[in-house]
Amino acid sequence: MAAAARVLLNGQVFEISLNESVFSWKSLRLRNSPSAAAARGGRGEGENQSVPVSEIIAVCKTEVAGTCKESGRWQKMTSTTTSFTPEQILHDFTVYYVQRSKEHHWCCAEVTFYCSDQLLCNQWVQALQRRLDLQGVRPKNLLVFINPFGGKQLGKHIYDKKVAPLFQLASITTEVIVTEHANHARDHLAEVDLRIYDGIVCVGGDGMFSEVIHGLICQTQKIAGIDQNDPNSKLVACSLRIGIIPAGSTDCICYATVGVNDPVTSALHIIVGDSQPMDVSSVHHNNTFLKYSVSLLGYGFYGDVLKDSENNRWMGPSRYDFSGFKTFLSHQCYEGTVLYLPATETLGNPRDESRCTAGCYVCQYSGKLLDLSNNKQELKHVAEEEDWKVVKGKFLAINAANMSCACSKSPMGLSPAAHLADGTIDLILVRKCSRFNFLRHLIRHTNKDDQFDLAFVEVYRVKQFIFTPKYSEEDNIDIRDIGKNLFGQFCSDHPACGCSQVNSNWNCDGEIIEHAAVEVRVHCQLIKLFVRGIEHSTQKTS
Numbered sequence: 001m002a003a004a005a006r007v008l009l010n011g012q013v014f015e016i017s018l019n020e021s022v023f024s025w026k027s028l029r030l031r032n033s034p035s036a037a038a039a040r041g042g043r044g045e046g047e048n049q050s051v052p053v054s055e056i057i058a059v060c061k062t063e064v065a066g067t068c069k070e071s072g073r074w075q076k077m078t079s080t081t082t083s084f085t086p087e088q089i090l091h092d093f094t095v096y097y098v099q100r101s102k103e104h105h106w107c108c109a110e111v112t113f114y115c116s117d118q119l120l121c122n123q124w125v126q127a128l129q130r131r132l133d134l135q136g137v138r139p140k141n142l143l144v145f146i147n148p149f150g151g152k153q154l155g156k157h158i159y160d161k162k163v164a165p166l167f168q169l170a171s172i173t174t175e176v177i178v179t180e181h182a183n184h185a186r187d188h189l190a191e192v193d194l195r196i197y198d199g200i201v202c203v204g205g206d207g208m209f210s211e212v213i214h215g216l217i218c219q220t221q222k223i224a225g226i227d228q229n230d231p232n233s234k235l236v237a238c239s240l241r242i243g244i245i246p247a248g249s250t251d252c253i254c255y256a257t258v259g260v261n262d263p264v265t266s267a268l269h270i271i272v273g274d275s276q277p278m279d280v281s282s283v284h285h286n287n288t289f290l291k292y293s294v295s296l297l298g299y300g301f302y303g304d305v306l307k308d309s310e311n312n313r314w315m316g317p318s319r320y321d322f323s324g325f326k327t328f329l330s331h332q333c334y335e336g337t338v339l340y341l342p343a344t345e346t347l348g349n350p351r352d353e354s355r356c357t358a359g360c361y362v363c364q365y366s367g368k369l370l371d372l373s374n375n376k377q378e379l380k381h382v383a384e385e386e387d388w389k390v391v392k393g394k395f396l397a398i399n400a401a402n403m404s405c406a407c408s409k410s411p412m413g414l415s416p417a418a419h420l421a422d423g424t425i426d427l428i429l430v431r432k433c434s435r436f437n438f439l440r441h442l443i444r445h446t447n448k449d450d451q452f453d454l455a456f457v458e459v460y461r462v463k464q465f466i467f468t469p470k471y472s473e474e475d476n477i478d479i480r481d482i483g484k485n486l487f488g489q490f491c492s493d494h495p496a497c498g499c500s501q502v503n504s505n506w507n508c509d510g511e512i513i514e515h516a517a518v519e520v521r522v523h524c525q526l527i528k529l530f531v532r533g534i535e536h537s538t539q540k541t542s
């Protein structure tokens with residue numbers, strides 16, 4: 001087949017061409033027209049444009065029944081430069097491709113080319129389709145879970161209206177499960193034979209994503225014979241990629257990996273077969289596995305916000321604002337000891353100006369270190385005693401951010417310089433301070449000011465940490481119950497010392513962990529997502 005051909009687009013003659021990796025179309029008329037210079041380098045139909053084959057969603061052939069309806073267009077065109085006649089224009093094909101718009105949004109654009117004969121049309125459709133078939137990274141069969149009750153309860157609607165048509169266009173087959181109860185997706189994934197799928201999609205929020213990774217990681221460890229209750233176990237990485245269609249309340253994992261929480265954008269990243277490794281933290285208590293975390297593990301402020309917000313689920317996403325306000329007013333601090341193991345082998349620092357973006361070299365470097373350590377038999381992690389550091393005190397918040405935790409409320413995130421896949425978490429300790437100072441810290445999450453540049457805030461990049469509350473958990477349950485039953489929620493929370501004898505709980509990706517004493521360890525690049533990390537804003541389609 002010719003590498004280039006003449007076709008019609010919007011009544012003008014275009015030359016289309018295809019090489020190994022790029023499909024382009026350029027207007028032949030524009031070359032000599034006075035407006036050519038202005039149009040050069042422009043975007044959109046009617047101008048010169050190119051699209052990487054890796055970003056073509058589909059190519060479809062449409063037989064045109066007749067020329068009557070379109071004859072005005074053909075007449076206009078034939079009067080300019082073409083040698084086509086209206087009778088010859090019977091065949092067209094449409095190319096659907098990724099188009100970038102503002103703030104990391106992707107949408108599906110389409111362009112239809114009219115060919116002079118059927119053979120030419122078929123040849124181009126086949127040539128493009130062959131190139132698409134060579135895109136081995138693209139998923140063909142997906143298992144989809146929809147949480148119908150996440151966020152504003154629009155998960156099913158979002159999937160049916162915005163996502164399913166795109167998957168169909170891209171010839172992706174799906175098995176869709178609308179969850180009927182909490183943990184439905186997790187339990188299904190822990191047991192089902194996953195070999196027939198090329199990936200898993202969850203439609204919902206961070207809680208739904210958490211269910212999916214629990215099912216997937218558990219099954220993977222079970223098959224590999226790994227004991228998840230042992231905090232020192234070296235976990236086996238999961239091979240299936242996971243896609244998130246945001247339909248939750250915070251959607252922080254989607255936002256921090258794509259740059260926006262938009263269902264169409266996420267669906268397109270799945271279709272083109274993007275892949276991004278991600279760190280996962282394991283949380284243990286007394287040598288018992290509790291949970292995995294990908295975004296935020298928060299004790300104190302974020303733990304209390306979550307606990308309170310669970311009573312107000314009917315409010316939808318605004319439950320977090322309501323509970324956030326209440327928790328801020330309660331100004332509760334918690335006493336305890338944090339032991340942490342600093343990350344020494346990785347590149348980067350939580351106070352860096354640079355950010356984790358698509359193709360991040362910090363994460364790639366950690367990936368190489370991981371490969372090296374995977375080739376060794378022994379688990380290297382058993383750290384020397386003297387490596388551990390200790391911090392004791394009264395804290396308003398202890399936040400462990402596995403990634404930036406950016407979301408629409410906090411566009412830079414809780415730890416703006418954190419990395420998706422470097423094998424570390426940023427441990428943020430907010431010590432007891434005045435309400436005014438804590439508010440200053442919180443407000444800095446919403447703007448570009450440095451939330452760590454405050455005397456009562458410390459941040460460390462760590463591989464592992466252990467938190468021990470001052471008050472033992474067994475005693476604590478009694479205190480909390482007595483306090484709640486007799487005086488309501490806040491009464492027992494304000495002893496004269498200003499620090500609570502009641503423990504907080506951990507917020508683990510939006511799920512509550514009741515234990516306060518935990519041991520947390522990061523597992524570098526344990527899972528993969530159908531994303532590429534946040535693109536630099538200069539990355540354009542053409």
Ligand SMILES: CCCCCCCCCCCCC/C=C/[C@@H](O)[C@H](COP(=O)(O)O)NC(C)=O
Nearest residue numbers: 205206207248249250251252410442445509510
């Ligand atoms: C005075 C102004 C104060 C504003 C402070 C804004 C800081 C907001 C930072 C939020 C960081 C959230 C990290 C993400 C956590 C999610 O995993 C979790 C669960 O999300 P989901 O409900 O499942 O989508 N959401 C929450 C709020 O705990």
Ligand SMILES: Nc1ncnc2c1ncn2[C@@H]1O[C@H](COP(=O)(O)OP(=O)(O)O)[C@@H](O)[C@H]1O
Nearest residue numbers: 150151179180181182204205206207208248249
């Ligand atoms: N069908 C269901 N009924 C009730 N709860 C569910 C269902 N499916 C999933 N869940 C649970 O709903 C919780 C919140 O889901 P999520 O999708 O994260 O929404 P949100 O972001 O609003 O919290 C998760 O803990 C998940 O386990």
Ligand SMILES: [Ca+2]
Nearest residue numbers: 402419420424
């Ligand atoms: Ca990380």
